[in-house]
Amino acid sequence: MDIEAVTEFTPLLSLVGGILIGLSAVMVMALFGRIAGIAGITNGVLGGLVPGGGVGDWPWRFAFIAGLLAAPLGWALVTGGFPAQTVPSDLPAMLLAGLLVGVGTGLGSGCTSGHGVCGLARLSPRSFAAVLTFMAAAFVTVLVLRHVI
Amino acid sequence: MRTFFGFLSGLVFGLGLIVSGMANPAKVLNFLDVFGTWDPSLAFVMGGASLTAFLGYRLAWRREAPALATAFDLPTSRAIDGALIGGAAIFGIGWGIGGFCPGPALTALPMLAPGTLVFVPAMLVGLTLGTRLKPHFPLAQGVPS
Known part of the structure; x- marks a missing residue:
């Protein structure tokens, strides 16, 4: 892969950010009674079939995604610049990655937030199985791409 | 509200x-x-x-x-089946290639990096495909736990 930029280990900031993500998940549960899975919420916005999801859930889901998109803009307004990021620049690889992430989370009914954060918090055996599987697949993929090929 | x-x-x-x-x-x-x-x-x-x-x-x-x-x-489904495990494995491979899962990809979208601009539309197409595919997945009627 084209980026192997060293990133700084940020235990405190990552913990604080994680707590914010957890708080958002709690807000969605306490307010709307739903799982804050980004794949699921996006799917709801796209009009995809979300079992049990009513049409009435569309406005808050749309607003949630708008809030996600507003986050870096709000960040830039307050701090004067976007957060640092290094996105892989191999565009065909990113196209493939996007497709796989979409198909996989659609087929597997959840992503890092739905199965990861929310599923683990619910102690769902299904989510534990999903998290172990996607973590293992991701570790092996990076191992192969960075150290084998 | x-x-x-x-x-x-x-x-x-x-x-x-x-x-x-x-x-x-x-x-x-x-x-x-x-x-x-x-x-x-x-x-x-x-x-x-x-x-x-x-x-x-x-x-x-x-x-x-x-x-x-x-x-x-x-969610009420308790089945650890082929759709769940197969989907999670496919997702993990994509995550390992791009470094993006759905939340971060959408959050990074307004920063307009070329990789993100390619990733997100592909992800949305994939998400629709994967969801449509789920009921037809051959291993979907796995062992209920």
């Missing part, structure tokens, strides 16, 4: 992704690269997020119903 709080929840989620560094795919890929430029930060994000949700969910569930909806609506 629902729209306002929906927006606020998304904003908090997105800010959490930015503060934690997870909107940066390099940090995610480095977490996955144990034998290279390893950055364990993601473990702290997942730990902080799931522990907060674990405690907060139990407080939220003490009420009869959510504040802005008539009932809690939680």
Whole structure:
């Protein structure tokens, strides 16, 4: 892969950010009674079939995604610049990655937030199985791409 | 009201992704690269997020119903089947290639990096395909647990 930029280990900031993500998940549960899975919420916005999801859930889901998109803009307004990021620049690889992430989370009914954060918090055996599987697949993929090929 | 709080929840989620560094795919890929430029930060994000949700969910569930909806609506499927495991494996491969999962990809979208601009539309197409595929997945009627 084209980026192997060293990133700084940020235990405190990552913990604080994680707590914010957890708080958002709690807000969605306490307010709307739903799982804050980004794949699921996006799917709801796209009009995809979300079992049990009513049409009435569309406005808050749309607003949630708008809030996600507003986050870096709000960040830039307050701090004067976007957060640092290094996105892989191999565009065909990113196209493939996007497709796989979409198909996989659609087929597997959840992503890092739905199965990861929310599923683990619910102690769902299904989510534990999903998290172990996607973590293992991701570790092996990076191992192969960075150290084998 | 629902729209306002929906927006606020998304904003908090997105800010959490930015503060934690997870909107940066390099940090995610480095977490996955144990034998290279390893950055364990993601473990702290997942730990902080799931522990907060674990405690907060139990407080939220003490009420009869959510504040802005008539009932809690939680996933009921308990089957650990081919669709779940196959889907998770496909997702993991894509995550390992791009360093993006759905939340960070959407949060990073306004920063307009070329890789993100290619990733997100492909992800949306894939998500629609994967969801449509699920009922037809050959191994979908696996062992209910």
